[in-house]
Amino acid sequence: MAHVIHERKKLLARVRRIGGQVAALEKALEADADCTDVLVQAAAAKGAMHALMMEILSGHLAEHVAAEPDEARRTDQARVLLDLLRHYAR
Amino acid sequence: MAHVIHERKKLLARVRRIGGQVAALEKALEADADCTDVLVQAAAAKGAMHALMMEILSGHLAEHVAAEPDEARRTDQARVLLDLLRHYAR
């Protein structure tokens, strides 16, 4: 349980940092900042968002698939992951 | 010029929507929401962030590469795009 709480704290810290990146991107767009800077900021925020998604997905796979004692539930949860990956990875 | 301003408004609307998605994700993590819901929200925010990056990249390519009269500058700006793609696409 302590493990899960520790994980959640790390995820929260990550999501807050991304919130900051998105707010900075909004400000840069409002201020009509240099286009290359805006692009680099957008790409960094996207990279951070992808890393966060992978972190959550990794926790899901560990907790709700690998550690789940019921095979039918494992199969269901594995399908959730695959559907997401089909949609959001290329 | 009106075109650029219109584009910027659309980008701002997009980035604000993403700000809302990230805030909702933070709340879901704080409330210890259902793991699948959190994962789906994170994936949707990542998808939106990717689409925003592509939109900015598309504007950059149109404005600072295709419409740029100076060839040396076009080459420089094209390189910026390629570096980003090498980093943030797979």
Place this chain on the structure above:
Amino acid sequence: MAHVIHERKKLLARVRRIGGQVAALEKALEADADCTDVLVQAAAAKGAMHALMMEILSGHLAEHVAAEPDEARRTDQARVLLDLLRHYAR
């Protein structure tokens, strides 16, 4: 077992089709074909290769994680999948 054999046949058909796409791409490059055509062929082959990887990954997740009775093995196999995704998805 019949299921696994059927899956393997489908994967083999896919990998052979990709082999054909790669051979056609080689010919197009040798013949100095139109650059846009070469690019479109390369992108299509990459898309097909990604789809094949996802198919194999999906089978791996179903067979070696969800259907595996031993939890330690499930955890190991889940880690293999995550390492791959960290490397090959963005």
Place this chain on the structure above:
Amino acid sequence: MAHVIHERKKLLARVRRIGGQVAALEKALEADADCTDVLVQAAAAKGAMHALMMEILSGHLAEHVAAEPDEARRTDQARVLLDLLRHYAR
């Protein structure tokens, strides 16, 4: 021109190497090889295919967008690139 020919030789070497990877993957599937090995091979072939696509795309951007003297053609060719990226990157 010598530059283009040198580039083409490099691309041909790459595409032949990928042809070899795909043939090895086919053999591994036929031989019912260890699932993790098959998965790693498929992921490596996909990574190589992506790198090849990026190389061709990079050449296209340099030659048919940045170095193209006609603005209308630059705009057309930039659109080809964006359509591909929308389809094959996430």
